[in-house]
Amino acid sequence: MKSKVLIISALVVLAGCDLQPQSGELARDMVVQTQYDQQSVSGISNVFTDYSTYVLRQDTIGFVSNRNSRTYLIESDLNIANGYVKPVVNLVGSNLAARGYQRVEDDGDPDFAVNIVILDNFSFFQTIQYPGFYPGGYYGFYGYYFPIVTTYYSNYTTLVIEIVDIKNATGNQYKVIWKAFIGDLNNTFDLRGKTLEAIDQAFVQSPYIQKN
């Protein structure tokens, strides 16, 4: 009887090992998902070709969390070697510059706005249904809860980059025409380096973001 139990136990242990990928393997690279508004970018037309200027908030990244009341982060909030907020903002800016767009101030009549937001404790890839519009102002991180969150609790933290159309706004409705989701920010051994790689990838897989 004892030998039977031992044999069965050994086989169960043998068969049961390595039932999931190792966390180190999973964290090798971040997931980069991009979406564009198919009315704004199609085979016939592409609004990005008509844009010239954009506005992007410097030195801050929006922050939405269901376990923290902060609404934005600055460099000193993060304590990451060589910084995080500034490199992220600068890299988004340099990618846009490489596509032919010029950064201007709020009052410089921008064609589009870029929002960079960290969503903490949201499962962004799976659970948020985007209405596609910001009601009211196009700029600012407040009101980010407007997307309809269908389920809660998760441990995911996601960096979101959005492009909001100002040039073709109707009334006070500003359409979100491009979104990049980068994650998971928790599940990485190199937050800064892997985030920057992922930002570049978001633009690589969005070749339609290009000034004429």
Next chain:
Amino acid sequence: MKLKIAIILLAITPAAIAQVAESAFHVSWVTMKPTYTDYVSKTSSRGFNVGFTKFINERFGAGLSGGYTVLDDYVPRQTYTFPGGAITTDIFNYMYFYTLMANGQYYFKTEGLFVPYASLSAGAAFTEYTIFYNAYSDSDTKTSFNLRPELGALYRFQKYSTLGMKAAIGYDFVTNKSEYFDLKNFSALSFQIGIVLFND
């Protein structure tokens, strides 16, 4: 003289063609090589099978068996496009495969320690397809029909010994296609080697 020989043969025949045993219990280590490779293509040795056989007579037996195998594969980082966007990630495809089947067995030999057999198993398969990408995962679960023809052999270490072993090769065909992951029915070759406990 001829009559004597005939009587002797009749006398010893029941012993010579006696069935393998009353029953047997086996535990086997399973190696599975997928023949449908769209989702997982790597051979996996992370499986086991347990079963009970009732020997009906010297030629036939019937039984029940259950098994569990984990198969996986890695898809290197690449960009997938879809209407309105794209996603870049590497993916770990995992398949958790459980079976519970009834079987009938035919024994090619009726004497000796080495008994080759053929069997046909049919029953239920429970498949969980899970993809892992970074911290995220996505799953689809299927309950389906499984058919497994099998060729193998039982080997009893000594006449009337409790302990023996088995080796077998089988082919699993499973109706577990997944519309969610756009997968067709799974099939695989399976190799078993295990320990058999005979009961006389």
